[in-house]
Structures are given as C-alpha cells and as structure tokens.
Amino acid sequence: MNVITDNSDLFVTGFKNTGILFVISAFFALILGTIVAGMRVSPAPAMRAAGTLYVNAVRNTPLTLILAFFALGYPRLGLPHIDFMNAAIVGLSLYTATYVSEAIRSGINTVSVGQSEAARAIGLPFMQTLTLIVLPQAFRSVLPPLFSVFIALLKNTTVAAGFSVAEAGAIRANLSERGEPLLPGLLWVAVIFVVLVLGILTPLQRYLEKKWRVER
Amino acid sequence: MTNPVQAPALVELKAVNKHYGALHVLQDINLQVKKGEVVVVIGPSGSGKSTLCRTINRLETIDDGSITIEGKELPKEGKDLATLRADVGMVFQSFNLFAHKTILENVTLGPIKVKGVSKADADKQALALLERVGVGHQSAKLPAQLSGGQQQRVAIARALAMKPKVMLFDEPTSALDPEMINEVLDVMVELAKEGMTMVVVTHEMGFARKAGDRVVFMADGQIVEEATPDEFFTNPQSARAKDFLSKILAN
Numbered sequence: 477m478n479v480i481t482d483n484s485d486l487f488v489t490g491f492k493n494t495g496i497l498f499v500i501s502a503f504f505a506l507i508l509g510t511i512v513a514g515m516r517v518s519p520a521p522a523m524r525a526a527g528t529l530y531v532n533a534v535r536n537t538p539l540t541l542i543l544a545f546f547a548l549g550y551p552r553l554g555l556p557h558i559d560f561m562n563a564a565i566v567g568l569s570l571y572t573a574t575y576v577s578e579a580i581r582s583g584i585n586t587v588s589v590g591q592s593e594a595a596r597a598i599g600l601p602f603m604q605t606l607t608l609i610v611l612p613q614a615f616r617s618v619l620p621p622l623f624s625v626f627i628a629l630l631k632n633t634t635v636a637a638g639f640s641v642a643e644a645g646a647i648r649a650n651l652s653e654r655g656e657p658l659l660p661g662l663l664w665v666a667v668i669f670v671v672l673v674l675g676i677l678t679p680l681q682r683y684l685e686k687k688w689r690v691e692r
Numbered sequence: 693m694t695n696p697v698q699a700p701a702l703v704e705l706k707a708v709n710k711h712y713g714a715l716h717v718l719q720d721i722n723l724q725v726k727k728g729e730v731v732v733v734i735g736p737s738g739s740g741k742s743t744l745c746r747t748i749n750r751l752e753t754i755d756d757g758s759i760t761i762e763g764k765e766l767p768k769e770g771k772d773l774a775t776l777r778a779d780v781g782m783v784f785q786s787f788n789l790f791a792h793k794t795i796l797e798n799v800t801l802g803p804i805k806v807k808g809v810s811k812a813d814a815d816k817q818a819l820a821l822l823e824r825v826g827v828g829h830q831s832a833k834l835p836a837q838l839s840g841g842q843q844q845r846v847a848i849a850r851a852l853a854m855k856p857k858v859m860l861f862d863e864p865t866s867a868l869d870p871e872m873i874n875e876v877l878d879v880m881v882e883l884a885k886e887g888m889t890m891v892v893v894t895h896e897m898g899f900a901r902k903a904g905d906r907v908v909f910m911a912d913g914q915i916v917e918e919a920t921p922d923e924f925f926t927n928p929q930s931a932r933a934k935d936f937l938s939k940i941l942a943n
Contacts, residue, residue, distance in 0.1 A: 519769065588786075588788075590784060590786050590788035591788060591790060591791065593751055593784070593788060594782075594784065594788035594789070594790065594847075594850075595790070596751065596774070596777060597749060597751065597777055597780075597781075597782035597784075597851075598777070598778065598801070598802035598806060598850065598851070598854055599774050599775065599776075599777045599778025599779075599802060599806040599854065600774065600801075600802070600805060600806060601770070601771060601774040604805055608801070608805065609790055612792050613791060613792050616792075
C-alpha cells in the first residue's frame with residue numbers, strides 16, 4: 477500500500493496523462509474511423525481504394541513503429557514541431573481509427589440492404605443515406621467490438637511511455653529510479669487499469685447498449 | 693385531346709437489356725406507362741418482373757436501352773438521380789421501414805431532408821397520410837411494433853409523402869400473412885381510383901382485375917403478352933401465359 481501512497485504524485489500524473497491520451501485519441505479515432513468506414517462503402521471507387529489503403533497500411537504496422545515515427549522520425553521532416561504528448565495522440569488516433577473503421581464497417585454490413593434502398597428510393601443521396609439511416613443502425617450492433625477497441629486503446633496508451641510521455645506505463649520506470657519495490661508498483665498500475673475498464677468503460681457500454689437497443 | 697402529337701409516356705422503357713452474369717434477366721424490354729395508368733406486371737418467379745420494376749428508379753442499373761420518365765433519361769448517379777428518385781415512389785416486398793425511426797419519422801424524413809419542408813408541415817401531412825392508410829394512431833411507435841400489413845401501409849404513406857409522379861410496387865403483399873393482404877390491396881385500389889400512375893408487380897390476380905388498366909405478362913426475361921386484365925384472364929394468347937394461368941387459377 478505504501479508504494480502508492482508514498483508516490484501518489486507519480487500515479488496521479490501518470491494516470492492523468494493516460495486519461496488525456498485515451499479520451500482525446502478515442503474521440504479522434506471514432507470520428508476518423510467513422511469517416512473511413514463511410515469511404516469504404518462509398519459508391520466512388522477512389523474513396524474505397526483510399527480507405528482500404530489507409531486501413532491496410534496502418535493496421536498492419538506495429539503501434540510501436542507508428543509512435544516511434546511520430547516521436548523520432550517526424551521531427552526530422554522539418555514540419556511544424558509537435559511535442560511528445562501530441563505526437564502520441566496523433567499516432568494512437570491514426571492507429572485506433574483503423575480498428576474503429578473495421579468494427580463500424582462490419583456493423584454497416586449487418587444493416588439490411590433494404591434500409592439503404594428505401595432511403596435511396598425517397599431521394600436521399602449517399603451521404604444522407606449513410607448518416608441518417610445506415611450508421612445510426614450500424615453503431616448499435618457494433619458497440620461490443622467498438623468497446624473492445626477502446627479498451628485496447630486505453631492499454632495501448634502505455635506504449636507511449638516508451639517515447640517520453642509520462643503516462644501510467646511510465647510509473648514503473650520512475651518507481652525504480654526512486655528505489656521502490658517493482659512488483660507492488662506494477663500490480664497497482666494493473667489494478668487501476670482494471671478498475672478504469674470495469675468502472676468506466678464497461679458501464680458506459682452497457683448504458684449505450686440499453687439506450688440504443690432497437691426492436692427489429 | 694386537341695394536341696395531335698401524342699403526349700410522351702410518363703414512363704418509357706426502350707430496348708432495355710440486363711444481364712446477371714450469364715443470365716439475361718431483361719431481354720429487349722419495351723414498355724410504356726401513361727399518366728394515370730395502372731400497369732400490373734405478372735409472371736412466374738425468376739421472370740425478371742421485380743428487376744424490371746427496380747430499373748425504373750435505377751435501384752438496378754441496365755446494360756443498354758433507355759428508360760425515360762416524362763421524356764427525360766434516367767440520370768446515371770449522384771444528385772440528379774436522387775432528385776429523380778424523389779419523384780418515383782417505391783414500395784418493397786419487405787416494407788423496409790427505417791427500423792430506428794418512429795412511424796411518423798419514417799414518413800416525414802423524405803419531405804424534410806429531400807424537399808426541405810418544415811417539420812410542422814411535414815408532420816401535419818404525414819399524420820393525414822397515416823390516417824388515410826389507417827394507421828394514424830400508431831405514429832409514435834417503431835416499425836417492429838406494427839404488424840406486416842400496417843408496416844406496408846406505412847411504407848405506402850412514406851412513398852406518397854414525396855408526392856410522386858409514379859408509384860412502383862415490388863410484390864407489396866408477398867411477405868404478408870394472408871389475412872393482411874387485403875388491407876394493403878384496399879389502399880392500393882384506392883390509390884388507383886384516385887388516378888395515381890402505378891407499376892405493380894404482384895401475384896394478386898384479384899388486384900389486377902379490379903384495379904389494373906393493363907396486364908404485362910413476363911416470362912424468362914421477356915414481355916410475352918400485354919393486354920387488358922379482362923382479355924388476359926379470359927383469353928390469353930401465348931402458351932406460356934395459358935400455362936401460368938392454369939397453374940395459379942387451379943388453386
């Protein structure tokens with residue numbers, strides 16, 4: 477117990493940064509992932525190709541490499557400077573968006589084709605068919621896989637520790653520097669992650685599933 | 693009519709062909725539908741009648757030939773096509789009501805989003821239409837809470853809310869329990885009486901007799917016979933039609 481009380485500063489900063497990384501990355505990943513999923517079912521071949529290329533390129537690259545690129549490679553390109561925290565947000569968002577996109581695309585495929593035919597038949601163009609009819613129904617059926625993606629994102633934020641972002645994954649290294657025992661520190665980090673998932677994400681998923689349940 | 697030049701047909705298909713891979717599903721189809729006319733398309737399953745119906749608002753593309761509505765070629769895609777579809781009502785076999793929207797929203801969505809009607813006006817019009825098809829008191833429910841016959845009547849109201857020039861019915865009663873078929877047919881007969889231009893793909897011979905101006909008989913992707921309902925049912929010309937009628941009239 478002493479480990480966490482004696483080093484509460486470390487834990488608080490660590491999990492605060494984890495929270496920031498998670499919330500902002502989840503937000504952008506959800507938006508970007510939805511757009512990419514829309515592109516992949518678009519009637520325009522160029523949009524479909526661009527969406528597919530993005531998903532295949534980024535999803536098949538290890539997250540460590542993506543973060544390494546933004547932390548170490550990007551600064552050498554002579555582009556505007558971004559700090560490690562923002563670089564981690566960009567990397568995590570781009571990476572997670574590919575998984576979000578695939579989850580939503582599988583949801584789009586569960587919406588019967590008759591729904592979009594009916595929408596087109598009353599004169600709705602593609603974008604409105606997608607945003608008014610197909611996506612609202614697709615989201616309902618993809619909440620479980622979508623939340624798996626976000627739980628993975630929460631844990632993936634620890635990879636950013638390797639690139640000088642002082643989030644929860646970095647607590648261990650800092651504890652060792654202070655000469656604290658390693659195992660209890662690690663256990664505490666693990667426990668807090670479990671609490672975050674079970675205490676926040678899972679109830680949120682349950683709430684949304686209930687709220688958006690639709691009779692078919 | 694004082695004009696010696698014949699008015700163009702409201703819907704006209706000229707030499708339309710369509711293939712699904714090796715299957716030649718529409719073969720050199722020529723069909724005219726005049727304003728106010730009710731054309732009933734019948735034929736054995738797999739004859740291409742549903743496909744024919746769906747080409748008229750381009751839910752199915754065609755390989756060659758031309759389809760015109762009020763003399764204008766169907767747009768290929770994009771905004772022009774969406775605009776055209778707003779003028780062509782469609783009723784599906786499986787209703788296809790928007791599952792996540794209430795009955796009222798199903799009917800108001802098109803007028804509000806496509807035609808820019810205000811919500812208050814759209815609601816008023818929708819309630820009147822729902823009343824007319826006999827489901828006025830269900831407007832706050834979701835589609836799944838209604839019976840099939842009620843859902844299909846809502847689907848008709850949804851199409852009517854766009855004030856279409858022509859209505860397409862793609863086997864509107866085929867997915868219904870027998871006791872619900874008449875409630876939907878009654879609405880359709882009513883529409884026909886009011887002068888709506890209709891293309892109806894159906895197996896309901898009673899409807900064809902009662903409300904049809906013309907029967908188009910299709911088999912194997914071709915229009916085999918076209919006649920008034922009386923002529924067609926009492927004196928079919930082709931062997932294919934005789935065979936078809938003998939089978940369905942036997943039960």
